[in-house]
Amino acid sequence: MITIVGVTKGRSLEQAKEAIGVGITDIGENRVQEARVKYGQLRISIPNPGVIKWHMIGHLQTNKVKEAVKIFDLIHSVDSLRLALEIDKEAGKINKMQGVLFEINTSGEVSKYGLKPEDASGIIKEIEGAKNLEIKGLMTIAPIADSPEKSRPYFRVLKELCNKINAENKTKELKVLSMGMTDDFEVAIEEGSTMVRLGRAIFGG
Numbered sequence: 001m002i003t004i005v006g007v008t009k010g011r012s013l014e015q016a017k018e019a020i021g022v023g024i025t026d027i028g029e030n031r032v033q034e035a036r037v038k039y040g041q042l043r044i045s046i047p048n049p050g051v052i053k054w055h056m057i058g059h060l061q062t063n064k065v066k067e068a069v070k071i072f073d074l075i076h077s078v079d080s081l082r083l084a085l086e087i088d089k090e091a092g093k094i095n096k097m098q099g100v101l102f103e104i105n106t107s108g109e110v111s112k113y114g115l116k117p118e119d120a121s122g123i124i125k126e127i128e129g130a131k132n133l134e135i136k137g138l139m140t141i142a143p144i145a146d147s148p149e150k151s152r153p154y155f156r157v158l159k160e161l162c163n164k165i166n167a168e169n170k171t172k173e174l175k176v177l178s179m180g181m182t183d184d185f186e187v188a189i190e191e192g193s194t195m196v197r198l199g200r201a202i203f204g205g
């Protein structure tokens with residue numbers, strides 16, 4: 001099954017509500033501050049706010065973690081051991097099991113956040129014992145390109161890395177692969193994506 005995350009960053013509350021009205025259950029935001037405002041507004045303006053799952057897809061600073069764990073069901077952008085430990089600590093304070101994905105810089109572009117593919121397995125092992133983290137999978141963002149085909153190798157790297165980590169650790173399987181955006185989600189799905197993050201495909205622009 002493939003989950004569609006409707007990316008509402010920069011969109012109005014009305015647009016978010018419209019998307020929810022036609023069946024979107026997963027909302028993605030890239031800033032804690034903006035998410036907090038929409039989260040608060042949606043809770044009091046839709047019939048079933050509890051069914052909505054909130055996804056943090058942008059870079060997360062450690063000083064925003066306390067706020068983030070209160071809002072998000074899944075944080076896609078864990079890109080350091082330090083951040084993972086901070087999330088574990090803050091989630092522990094509110095007795096929450098926080099779902100996380102590790103962001104992987106599959107292209108090696110210097111402008112991108114994310115762990116180096118070769119570092120991921122070691123870091124995941126190091127925090128296996130974290131009591132309030134549920135490591136569900138991996139996320140990547142392919143470089144901007146003029147054709148979706150160009151994203152394929154990066155998605156393949158993520159899938160292969162996931163397979164490798166799962167082969168090394170038989171006790172806990174990583175199941176989520178968050179990859180694919182408006183311009184390349186079909187290719188991402190062909191390469192095994194389980195979660196696509198769509199902004200323009202849903203909201204236009």
Ligand SMILES: *Cc1c(COP(=O)(O)O)cnc(C)c1O
Nearest residue numbers: 007030057181182197198199200
């Ligand atoms: C904005 C954003 C998206 C959605 O981008 P579109 O190209 O509009 O689908 C997906 N993932 C991340 C991390 C984003 O910041």
